[in-house]
Amino acid sequence: MLELNERNKKTKDFFNEIYNTYDKIHLKKMKTKEQLINKIKDKNSNEILDLGVGTGLELIPLFAKYPNANVTVVDISENMLKEIQKRDFKNSIKIICGNFFEIDYEKNFNTIISSAALHHFTIQEKEVLYRKIYNDLIVGGDFINVDKFANNIEEQEFKIEETIKNPNLYGHIDIQITVENEIKILKNIGFKKIEVEDTDIENYKLIKASK
């Protein structure tokens, strides 16, 4: 398989290309983003970090529910981020263009959210990223992720094999692991109270884990 840095570069190029057609497809997935925002606890709504915010679709329900939240958003694709600026949010939003494996935020968050952005990584890479997420949360903070998952281990292995054989198959790298493996990673890092919910899209699950 391509190295993580090369895959991140591919992801960046892919989203920089498709930024202006992205919303047409993903507006159909707004319910998953609303479900994500509805899982944020009122007491944990002050400082929020969004990993892989893209064009900012989940910020619409987020600011509707929590207009006073301080929100930091990260994305590796500058073209996707420019779409957020066009939305002209009047709320507190700090935009960071960069790779979420590498950013030092210089503060901790009450809640870290992510929508459809973490299925580009292997189990070993997720262990590294989720440890960073854990360290970037306050004690009592929540990590809430809505994303694509493999239905079973065969599907997980098939996706990884496919990606190794043909890294250009999806234009960017699409690796899905099972929910069971995702939970194992979260537990090993120290996350507690792990909840899994189905969404209105068959292979999308919402997973909430607390520090």
Ligand SMILES: C[S@@+](CC[C@H](N)C(=O)[O-])C[C@H]1O[C@@H](n2cnc3c(N)ncnc32)[C@H](O)[C@@H]1O
């Ligand atoms: C499918 S889009 C999701 C956008 C938005 N969260 C939504 O649900 O509509 C995935 C986003 O994750 C970003 N992304 C993927 N890998 C990243 C990385 N390593 N660092 C920062 N952003 C990344 C991509 O650039 C892309 O904008």
